[in-house]
Amino acid sequence: MIRFEHVSKTYKNGTVALRDVSLNIDKGEFVFLVGASGSGKTTFLRLLLREELPDRGRILEAGRDVSKVSSWRVPYLRRNIGCIFQDFRLLPNKTVFENVAFALEVIGRPRTTIDSQVPQILDLVGLTEKAGNRPSELSGGEQQRVAIARAFVNRPLILLADEPTGNLDPSNSETIMALLERINRTGTTVVMATHDKALVDRMRRRVIELDHGEIVRDQVRGVYGIDEPIGGR
Amino acid sequence: MRVYLRYAIRETLSNLWRNRLMTIAAVLTVAVSLSLVGAALLLKQSAAQASAQWQQGTRVTVWMEPAATGSELGNVRSQLESLPIVKDCVYYSQTRDYQEAKKILPVVQWSVLKVSDVPSSFRCIPTVPSDAFVVESTFANQPGVYMVTAPEQQIREMNRAIRILQIVFLVLAAVLLLSATVLILNTIRMAIFARRREVSVMKLVGATNWFIRIPYMTEGFIQGLLGSVVAIGAVTALHTWYPLHNEFALSTGALMGTNAVVLIVGVLIGTVGSGLAIRRFLDV
Numbered sequence: 001m002i003r004f005e006h007v008s009k010t011y012k013n014g015t016v017a018l019r020d021v022s023l024n025i026d027k028g029e030f031v032f033l034v035g036a037s038g039s040g041k042t043t044f045l046r047l048l049l050r051e052e053l054p055d056r057g058r059i060l061e062a063g064r065d066v067s068k069v070s071s072w073r074v075p076y077l078r079r080n081i082g083c084i085f086q087d088f089r090l091l092p093n094k095t096v097f098e099n100v101a102f103a104l105e106v107i108g109r110p111r112t113t114i115d116s117q118v119p120q121i122l123d124l125v126g127l128t129e130k131a132g133n134r135p136s137e138l139s140g141g142e143q144q145r146v147a148i149a150r151a152f153v154n155r156p157l158i159l160l161a162d163e164p165t166g167n168l169d170p171s172n173s174e175t176i177m178a179l180l181e182r183i184n185r186t187g188t189t190v191v192m193a194t195h196d197k198a199l200v201d202r203m204r205r206r207v208i209e210l211d212h213g214e215i216v217r218d219q220v221r222g223v224y225g226i227d228e229p230i231g232g233r
Numbered sequence: 234m235r236v237y238l239r240y241a242i243r244e245t246l247s248n249l250w251r252n253r254l255m256t257i258a259a260v261l262t263v264a265v266s267l268s269l270v271g272a273a274l275l276l277k278q279s280a281a282q283a284s285a286q287w288q289q290g291t292r293v294t295v296w297m298e299p300a301a302t303g304s305e306l307g308n309v310r311s312q313l314e315s316l317p318i319v320k321d322c323v324y325y326s327q328t329r330d331y332q333e334a335k336k337i338l339p340v341v342q343w344s345v346l347k348v349s350d351v352p353s354s355f356r357c358i359p360t361v362p363s364d365a366f367v368v369e370s371t372f373a374n375q376p377g378v379y380m381v382t383a384p385e386q387q388i389r390e391m392n393r394a395i396r397i398l399q400i401v402f403l404v405l406a407a408v409l410l411l412s413a414t415v416l417i418l419n420t421i422r423m424a425i426f427a428r429r430r431e432v433s434v435m436k437l438v439g440a441t442n443w444f445i446r447i448p449y450m451t452e453g454f455i456q457g458l459l460g461s462v463v464a465i466g467a468v469t470a471l472h473t474w475y476p477l478h479n480e481f482a483l484s485t486g487a488l489m490g491t492n493a494v495v496l497i498v499g500v501l502i503g504t505v506g507s508g509l510a511i512r513r514f515l516d517v
Binding site: 049078081089103110111151 | 235236237240430431433434435436437438439440441442444445
């Protein structure tokens with residue numbers, strides 16, 4: 001599903017974000033991406049979203065070479081990738097329903113699709129009751145569930161999560177993780193960058209650790225890390 | 234497609250409403266500048282038309298004193314006939330000139346006029362238009378001659394005045410059009426800024442570039458359109474309520490042509506303004 005072949009990325013200011021990274025993530029895998037701040041996790045995700053292009057190497061996503069996708073086709077590439085963030089990125093002036101519907105609306109889905117899909121996905125994330133509320137009226141955990149609903153409503157092949165539990169308390173984090181697992185079980189590949197040690201240790205999923213842009217560990221049923229000094233939390 | 238249309242219309246209208254003060258400013262600036270453009274175009278067309286008509290029949294009129302004697306008349310007539318630079322002369326008697334005055338002058342003026350007050354005249358066509366001055370200088374001080382008028386000079390002076398007026402109009406209009414474009418650009422920029430969250434979400438979930446751009450394009454287009462509609466109203470009102478007469482009178486076709494230019498320029502400004510804003514501030 002996702003394949004990196006000797007990918008390097010250096011930013012214009014000289015920061016080396018990724019250095020000769022090669023890896024393979026299969027369809028339906030659940031992968032934790034760990035590492036200190038500045039280790040390259042965010043760049044990894046940005047490359048997958050094609051917000052950045054690699055300087056060297058090849059990135060294959062669903063069989064397509066990301067670098068060769070012409071810029072006008074990038075939106076179509078992104079329709080296969082759902083994305084959630086630490087800060088939720090919901091639209092404050094829209095209701096929960098409208099926030100989720102927006103994702104379908106702006107890719108030109110007809111009203112009938114929206115009216116059938118959105119309630120379904122809100123049911124999945126357990127927010128049917130809150131469909132008419134605005135994000136400001138929700139807890140952080142609920143907001144992140146709305147964001148997940150928005151990311152997943154189009155049934156993407158890949159779900160990217162950039163520290164989705166970073167702003168949440170442990171119990172809300174549990175709910176989010178349960179939801180991501182459930183989504184993963186539908187066959188969606190999930191890549192999650194995180195600093196949440198407890199979570200990673202408990203889940204026992206594949207862990208890829210980055211350090212200064214290089215893969216220093218790739219464990220099938222890994223833990224967050226043993227005793228290295230890690231930045232962030 | 235229908236989904237998108239509804240989306241684009243809704244977004245455009247809500248952007249216009251949200252930025253209504255800026256929108257009004259932009260629309261009014263477009264309207265004022267385009268009114269000037271329209272007025273300048275009308276003026277140019279009517280001046281060109283009038284002077285073309287005049288050039289055709291440039292003539293010199295030797296007006297006789299109403300009390301000129303028969304011999305004075307005869308003298309002037311024989312001189313005109315012998316002058317090689319004068320091609321053709323027609324004598325207008327006092328009665329004939331009186332009839333003409335009746336046509337030209339308003340009622341209040343000609344009703345107090347008596348035939349005996351009206352000068353008789355020789356209407357002459359010079360061989361070469363510029364010879365009109367020679368005729369003027371030859372006859373102006375002859376006995377029995379009231380005055381000699383050669384419209385050539387006036388035409389030239391008027392044409393110059395019109396040209397200057399027109400340049401002033403067009404320069405003003407150009408400056409205003411530029412500021413209108415910048416105003417529209419700024420309105421769109423503000424709309425984009427107000428919606429940066431929406432835009433980033435749209436990019437994230439895979440909305441196409443044109444899907445994101447078109448509402449802003451339409452917004453600028455509508456501002457330009459509204460401005461030019463107001464300007465067309467102003468130009469048409471000017472043409473209807475302050476019509477130009479005689480040789481200056483313009484046909485409806487000329488007005489329509491002018492309005493078409495105003496419309497096209499307005500829409501162009503709107504599109505260019507929003508296009509620039511999108512290129513600079515909507516990074517898709």
